[in-house]
Amino acid sequence: MNRGFLSWVRSNDKEIIDVLEEQAVNLVKATSYLVEFMSSYKMDGESRYKIIKDLEHQGDQITHRLFTILDKTFVTPLDPEDISKLTSAIDEVLDATEGVANRFVLFTIQAPTPYMIELSKILLSASQEVQLLITRIRNLKSASDLIDHSKNIVNYEHKADTIYRTAIAELFKTNNNPIEIIKLKEIYETLEGALDRCADVADVVEDIALKYGNG
Numbered sequence: 001m002n003r004g005f006l007s008w009v010r011s012n013d014k015e016i017i018d019v020l021e022e023q024a025v026n027l028v029k030a031t032s033y034l035v036e037f038m039s040s041y042k043m044d045g046e047s048r049y050k051i052i053k054d055l056e057h058q059g060d061q062i063t064h065r066l067f068t069i070l071d072k073t074f075v076t077p078l079d080p081e082d083i084s085k086l087t088s089a090i091d092e093v094l095d096a097t098e099g100v101a102n103r104f105v106l107f108t109i110q111a112p113t114p115y116m117i118e119l120s121k122i123l124l125s126a127s128q129e130v131q132l133l134i135t136r137i138r139n140l141k142s143a144s145d146l147i148d149h150s151k152n153i154v155n156y157e158h159k160a161d162t163i164y165r166t167a168i169a170e171l172f173k174t175n176n177n178p179i180e181i182i183k184l185k186e187i188y189e190t191l192e193g194a195l196d197r198c199a200d201v202a203d204v205v206e207d208i209a210l211k212y213g214n215g
Contacts, residue, residue, distance in 0.1 A: 015069055016066065016069055016070070016083065017134075017137065017138045019062060019065060019066045019069065020066065020083070020086065020087065020090075020134050020137070021131075021134050021135060021138075022062055023059065023062045023063065023066070023087060023090050023091070023134075024090060024127075024130055024131040024133075024134040024135075025131060026055055026058055026059050026062060026094070027059065027090055027093055027094050027097070027127045027130060027131070028124070028127050028128055028130075028131050029055055030052050030055040030056065030059070030094055030097045030098065030127075031097055031120070031123050031124040031127040032124055033048055033051050033052050033055065034052060034097050034100060034101060034120050034123065034124070035117075035120045035121055035124050036048055037049060037052065037101050037104070037120075038112045038116060038117045038120050039117065041104065041109075041111060041112055042111060045104065045105070046105060048101070049101045049102065049104070049105050052097065052098050052101045053098055053101070053102070055094070055098075056094055056095065056097070056098035059090075059091055059094040059095075060091070063087050063088070063090075063091045066083070066087050067084070067087070070083060070084065079211070082204065082207065082208050082211070085204045086201065086204045086205070086208070089197060089200040089201040089204055090130065090201055092197040092200070093127065093130070093194055093197040093198055093201065096190055096191075096193050096194035096197055097123065097127075097194055099190045099193075099194075100120070100187060100190045100191050100194065103183070103186060103187050103190060104187065107183040107186075107187075109183065109184070109187070113167065113184070115163055115164075115166070115167035115170075115188070116167075116187060116188070116191065118163055119160055119163055119164070119167075119188070119191040119192070119195070120191065122156050122159060122160050122163070122195065123160070123191065123194050123195055123198070125156055126153050126156040126157065126160075126195060126198040127198065129149050129152045129153045129156070129198075129202075130153065130198060130201050130202075132149050133146060133149045133150065133153075133201070133202075133205045136149065137205070137208065144209075145209075146205055146206070146208070146209035147206055147209050147210075149202075149205075150202035150203075150205050150206045150209070151202075153198050153199060153201065153202040154199055154202055156195065156198065157195045157196060157198060157199040157202075160191070160192055160195040161192065161195075164188055164189075164191070164192040167188055168185065168188060171184055171185060171188070
């Protein structure tokens with residue numbers, strides 16, 4: 001009886017981490033397509049946006065599935081609250097990623113600025129670090145490994161903040177169209193917000209590392 005119960009617990013551990021990894025992989029796909037969306041916006045931006053939108057819907061389904069598993073699981077590999085915070089933070093990065101592409105289409109933006117392309121590439125790098133973090137949680141032995149990757153995400157977020165401030169300053173200096181300024185500023189803010197949510201993921205993982213890692 002006890003052996004069977006422990007086997008069931010291990011099975012649920014694997015399922016929870018599997019779904020978290022699936023969520024992280026889906027995020028990387030979406031941020032990869034955002035970079036492609038920016039790079040080929042004039043040629044097929046709308047079709048790229050539809051792919052990102054589909055990935056966002058898939059992300060919602062993955063998040064819902066994980067919460068369903070948590071509701072049915074008596075013993076979890078991590079504190080349920082930590083898992084909930086982690087999956088929610090990843091979902092918010094994905095929502096912001098879709099929000100960037102959505103605003104391009106909604107606002108009928110003519111072309112992304114070099115700063116927007118640079119920010120989207122940083123977002124992709126940060127989301128790849130998120131995926132690495134989730135992969136390492138499966139075999140959590142050392143807190144330092146997770147914290148190092150979390151610091152990488154925070155560094156990306158700081159780099160994005162610098163680019164964001166430069167881009168906004170240049171926008172107000174070089175653009176005399178108030179409507180255009182509002183549109184572009186909102187896209188910059190959404191991109192910067194996506195990086196902020198990546199930093200939220202890093203914060204949650206650092207908490208997990210300190211709680212469960214051995215140093």
